[in-house]
Amino acid sequence: MSDADVWMRARDITHRWGGLVAVDRVSIALERGGVHALIGTNGAGKSTLVNILSGELVPTEGRVELLARDVSGWPQPRRARAGIGRSYQRSTIFARFTVFENCRLAAQAAEQRPWNWWRDARRCEASAAAARAALARTGLDDVLDRSAGLLSHGQKRQLELAMCLATGPKVLLLDEPLAGTGPEETDRMLGLLAELRQDHAILLVEHDMDAVFRIADRITVMVNGAVLASGTPLAVRQDPAVQAAYLGGH
Amino acid sequence: MGAVGLAGIVGLALALVPAFAGSFAVDFVTRIMITAIFAASLDLLVGATGLVCFGQAAFFGIGAYAAVLLTPSDGTAAVLWMLPACMACAAGYALAIGALALRTRGAYFIMITLAFAQMAYYIAHDTALGGGTDGIYLPARPTLGFGLDLGRAAILHGFVLVNLAVVFGFLALLLRSRFGRALAGIRENEQRMRAAGFSTYPYKLAAFAVSGAIAGLAGFLFAIKDGFVNPELLAWHESGAILVIVILGGLGTLRGALMGAVAFALLREFFQSETVFGTFARHWNLGFGLAIIACVALLPRGLAGVPAQWRVRAAARPTRRGAVR
Numbered sequence: 271m272s273d274a275d276v277w278m279r280a281r282d283i284t285h286r287w288g289g290l291v292a293v294d295r296v297s298i299a300l301e302r303g304g305v306h307a308l309i310g311t312n313g314a315g316k317s318t319l320v321n322i323l324s325g326e327l328v329p330t331e332g333r334v335e336l337l338a339r340d341v342s343g344w345p346q347p348r349r350a351r352a353g354i355g356r357s358y359q360r361s362t363i364f365a366r367f368t369v370f371e372n373c374r375l376a377a378q379a380a381e382q383r384p385w386n387w388w389r390d391a392r393r394c395e396a397s398a399a400a401a402r403a404a405l406a407r408t409g410l411d412d413v414l415d416r417s418a419g420l421l422s423h424g425q426k427r428q429l430e431l432a433m434c435l436a437t438g439p440k441v442l443l444l445d446e447p448l449a450g451t452g453p454e455e456t457d458r459m460l461g462l463l464a465e466l467r468q469d470h471a472i473l474l475v476e477h478d479m480d481a482v483f484r485i486a487d488r489i490t491v492m493v494n495g496a497v498l499a500s501g502t503p504l505a506v507r508q509d510p511a512v513q514a515a516y517l518g519g520h
Numbered sequence: 521m522g523a524v525g526l527a528g529i530v531g532l533a534l535a536l537v538p539a540f541a542g543s544f545a546v547d548f549v550t551r552i553m554i555t556a557i558f559a560a561s562l563d564l565l566v567g568a569t570g571l572v573c574f575g576q577a578a579f580f581g582i583g584a585y586a587a588v589l590l591t592p593s594d595g596t597a598a599v600l601w602m603l604p605a606c607m608a609c610a611a612g613y614a615l616a617i618g619a620l621a622l623r624t625r626g627a628y629f630i631m632i633t634l635a636f637a638q639m640a641y642y643i644a645h646d647t648a649l650g651g652g653t654d655g656i657y658l659p660a661r662p663t664l665g666f667g668l669d670l671g672r673a674a675i676l677h678g679f680v681l682v683n684l685a686v687v688f689g690f691l692a693l694l695l696r697s698r699f700g701r702a703l704a705g706i707r708e709n710e711q712r713m714r715a716a717g718f719s720t721y722p723y724k725l726a727a728f729a730v731s732g733a734i735a736g737l738a739g740f741l742f743a744i745k746d747g748f749v750n751p752e753l754l755a756w757h758e759s760g761a762i763l764v765i766v767i768l769g770g771l772g773t774l775r776g777a778l779m780g781a782v783a784f785a786l787l788r789e790f791f792q793s794e795t796v797f798g799t800f801a802r803h804w805n806l807g808f809g810l811a812i813i814a815c816v817a818l819l820p821r822g823l824a825g826v827p828a829q830w831r832v833r834a835a836a837r838p839t840r841r842g843a844v845r
Binding site for chain 1: 693694697698699701705713714715716717718720726
C-alpha cells in the first residue's frame, strides 16, 4: 500500500477505563479503495476504537492521523469537517425530521453560516444538492418527505449512511451497519459499500461473517482489546489463533 | 390563512385595545405582551434547543434592574441607548451562566441555571446596589422621542406591541434559518450533530445569549411600565412560572408563547376574582395550580397544539364509525 492512499491511520492506541484496558496498543490503517473489517466478540473494544478514531474519546495513549495530518488533539466536530463520517451501532438520526431534512441538516455542516439568521435554511442550495445526491445514492429518494422515525429499520440504517455521505467524507467509520437488516437490505448495503470504496476509505465493524468475507479486503480481529490477527481475509481465515478464539468452524 | 396573516390580525387586534378598552384592560394586555416576550425568550432555549433553563427570571430581572440603575439620577435617558444597554447586561450574564452551565447536562444543567439565578437574586436582595427587599423606583421613564411619552398607557402599549412584533418576527426568521435548524438538530440528537461536524457548544452558547437579551428586553419593558423593580422579579418562582407558561402554550412554537401568556394571566385573574369565589379567592393558588395541572395533562402539546390534536380526533372518528358498520 502506498502511503498516499492511507487516508486514516491509528498508531499504538491504548485506552484504559480505570484498571480495565479496553484497547491495547492497536494500530490500524484505512486506505482508499479498501474495506477494512474490524471483527471480534462483544466487549473486544471495537466500538471504543471507533470512538477514538472519530474523536469522541481521547485515548490514554497513541495517535490518530487523518489524510496524513495528526488529528489526535482534534475534537469530533473538527475531525468530521476534515473528512470523517460515522454511523452508530444504534441508529442515530433526527427521528422527527423528514428524511430530506435529516440529510440537508447533515450537509449544512459543510457550510454553516450561523450568522446568516434572516435567510431560510431551505434556500441553502449547496446543502440541498448534497442531500439529494446522498439520498439518491442510498436509494431513499422515494421517501424524501417521510418522517425519519417512521422508516423501517433497514431504511434507518441507509438513512444514517446517507447522512454521512451528505457531509462529503473521505473516511467512513461504520459501526454494524448490517445489524438487524434483512437479507435483501444486506445485499443492497453491500452493493453500496462496494461502490463507495472507490472514493472512500471504509472501516466496517460487523458481526455478520458472511458479509465481512464477501466485502472486506483486510480484516483485523480484536480480542480483549488487543489485535489478535490482521491481514487479508484468506490469511485471517487460516490463522490458527483466530480459528481457536473466534471463528470456530467457519 | 398563513401564519403571517394570522399574526397580522392578532397584531391589529392588540393595537386596537387602547381605543376600545379601559385603563385596567390596557395595563392587563400590556403586561401579557411583556410576558409573551419573556416566554418567547425561554422557548428559544427549552422549545427550540432542548435546554431546560430554570433561571430565566435572572435575565428578566437584570434587564429590569439595569433600566433603573442606568437611568441618570438627574434626568431622563433615551430609549435609543437604554434598551440595547439593558439587553446587553442581560445577555452578558446569560453568556457567563451559559459558558459554565452548558458544560453540564440534564438535571445538573437545570440546577446550575437555578443556582446562578439565585446568585443574581441575592445580589439584588442583599446588596446596596439592588436596594434590598424594598426594591427601587425608576427615577424617570426614558424618552422615546417623536413627542411620544411612555408615561401614557396607550403609548406604552403601542411601544410594547412594536417590541413584541419585532421579537416574534426576529425569532420566526431565526428559527427557520441555518442557525435555527442547527438548534433543532441539537435538540433532536446532539450526538448526530457533532458527528456531522457541528461544534454544538458555540451554538448553544449563542442561543443562551440571544435568549438572555430578549428576556432582558422584557425586563426593561416591565421596569418602564411599573416604574419600580424589586428582587422578587429574579426569584426562582418567576423562573418556574415562565417555564409553566411556555409548557402551557406549547413548546417550540412562537404562538404558544403568546397563548401561554394569555391563558396564564386569565386563569390567574379568574381564580383571584372575589365575585366568583368569594372569600375563597384568597386561596387562589390552589385552584390556579389545579387548573394548570389539568391543562398540561389534557393538552400534551400545549394550547398551540390544540388544532392538531383536534384534527387527529376528527380523522379518527369516521374510521371508528366505519368499523361498526
